Amino acid sequence: MTSSLLHVALFPFMSKGHMIPLLQLVKLIHIHKPEAKFTIFTTPANEPFIVSSLTSIPPKLINIICLCFPPTSQIIAGVESTDQLPSMSLFTPFLYATETLQPYFETALKSLLPITCLISDGFLHWTLESASKFNIPRLAFYGMNNYSFVLCTVMVGGRLFSKVESEEELITVPGLRWVQVTRNHFDSPWNEQEPQGPVVDYIAKCVMATSNSYGLLVNSFDELESKYLDFWNLNFQPKAWCIGPLCLAHEPKLDNCYKPNWVNWLDNKWAERRHVLYVAFGTQAEISNEQLKEIMIGLENSRIDFLWALRIKPNQEEIVDGLEERVQGRGLIVRGWVDQRMILEHEAIQGHLTHCGWNSTTESICANVPILAMPMLAEQHLNAKMVVKELKVGLRVETCNGSTKGFVKSEELKRVIFEFMGKEHGEMVRENVEELSKVAKKSIQEGGSSWINLESLLTDLQMGK
Structure with missing residues (x-):
């Protein structure tokens, strides 16, 4: 659907670590396209955090839609983000509970057309089906870097631990011969010889939805991990776009009325x-x-x-x-x-x-x-x-x-x-991080790699490519 006005819909997963970078992305897109409008989907308990995070953008450009999160047998009413879970053992039930939002999401989505694209957290796999009903391109976002995403895809997706008994045996990653990993570099159940269970079934849906999406947004920059970005784009779908570091979308400022x-x-x-x-x-x-x-x-x-x-x-x-x-x-x-x-x-x-x-x-x-x-x-x-x-x-x-x-x-x-x-070892890593910090800041500035990537992506979406 082509429109001269850029209207970006976003649906972050209900977890601070997932919401923060996507809200930073809103600020970054606003820098590129000051007239762009944004619709952000969330739940009532998460709305105040989102509102307070976007005060630098004119309110007329922001539309926040709250979808009621029905309580389930395991997720009690009022628990609407993972940091509120009494135990991380409830993380998988929380994932499945998000699926109950789909019909409400689709009703709201239909009323908002035209929408240039939907940027959805990768954990919300069902948003692809919803976006496809209205011919809206979906971009997936997981908050991971290319390095970890590639290693997880190759090792876990390829079932390469199926014959590995030891949790500490070094295994050379196919196609990336300079990288060796162990089963213990991965969390359960992904480090098991035959991963199975509800979380495996759920993530399989997420992987399938991602592979059928328009693109994959990565909070990184080309210079940081070009080998892994190239490896992904050569071997997997959809195309990955490095558009970060997203934390540089704004400068931290102290509230004049309150000094911690x-x-x-x-x-x-x-x-x-x-x-x-x-x-x-x-x-x-x-x-x-x-x-x-x-x-x-x-x-x-x-x-x-x-x-x-x-x-x-x-x-x-x-x-x-x-x-x-x-x-x-x-x-x-x-x-x-x-x-x-x-x-x-x-x-x-x-x-x-x-x-x-x-x-x-x-x-x-x-x-x-x-x-x-x-x-x-x-x-x-x-x-x-x-x-x-x-x-x-x-x-x-x-x-x-x-x-x-x-x-x-x-x-x-x-x-x-x-x-x-200390000075001896500390000095070495300090020199390396100083150099990388300079490259990171340059990448997101006009003419930098991430700037060019985001500009190109937004232009293609606006033109309906």
């Missing part, structure tokens, strides 16, 4: 020329009580200044009780939602201890902050491998038994923090 306490704390550290380690493990990781204790002890004994954006279960509060007093003056613990990019951009931050979620990884690179990788789940082990082995912008926290996955002891965390923040 961590800003003053970091300002004071910088005035004293103290280097600070930023610690954050995302919104989805469920850290065991034992592992939480080891992280605490490792940070406390490292003698390094640190800022910890702490998200734990309510019943874990007694575990961290007393930590703030013991590290007072040297460590700051912040609870609740923080502007992570603003923290990373602060001059005092000289390292990032992270789970290696892709949003956090790109934010670190763009902020010129080296990474200390401690992956937890999903594709984070692959991201950590990429950070350390491919990009060489970070170090890996080793597990106590040397396996890809496993328990991290406080002694190891203390040791690697000291090495990471």
Whole structure:
């Protein structure tokens, strides 16, 4: 459907890590096409976050449509995003629950025509069927990089673990002979010899819907992983477009009416020329009580200044009780939602201890902050491998038994923090991340690789190609 007016519909998956980059993409498209209109589909509980994230765009250009999320036998009323799930064991039921939104989505979609394209989270496979009914091109978005997406597709899609007994046996990736992975680089059930179950069935639908979509949007830039982008576009469908890093779509700004306490704390550290380690493990990781204790002890004994954006279960509060007093003056613990990019951009931050979620990884690179990788789940082990082995912008926290996955002891965390923040090893990764940060910023500016990719894509969509 061709229209001179660009009208982009977006449907993010109901999870902060998925919503944030797509909302950043809205800002980026607005920079390219200031007259473009946007319709964003979500559920009532997620609307306030979306509204607060898009204040830089004129309200007349934004239309938010809330679809009621019916409670199911496992997902109670009011739980409308994955960070509200009482346990990640409910993630698969949550995925299936999104399918109940399809009829309401189609009714709304029909009333909004013409629509230039639909940008849908890859987890919402059913949006392809809906978009196809109205001849709307669908672009899938997963929030992953090309590297992890390619490795998952080749190894899991090709069932290459079916005859591999050991979880730590190195396997050369077909077509990418310089890359070796183990079963433990992948999460369950994908690392099993014969993956099966409801989540496997659901993701199979997502893969099929993606392969039949107009394109695949990737929060990355050509220069970061050109070998893997080329490999995907040579061997798989649909065409992948690198249009990131999306976090650079806007500059973080302080609210003049409110200045978080961590800003003053970091300002004071910088005035004293103290280097600070930023610690954050995302919104989805469920850290065991034992592992939480080891992280605490490792940070406390490292003698390094640190800022910890702490998200734990309510019943874990007694575990961290007393930590703030013991590290007072040297460590700051912040609870609740923080502007992570603003923290990373602060001059005092000289390292990032992270789970290696892709949003956090790109934010670190763009902020010129080296990474200390401690992956937890999903594709984070692959991201950590990429950070350390491919990009060489970070170090890996080793597990106590040397396996890809496993328990991290406080002694190891203390040791690697000291090495990471020290001059000898820290200098090498700092030089690499500084160079990569420059390329990242250039890619999204006018004339850069991601700028050209997005401009070309939007032009093709407007012309109905």
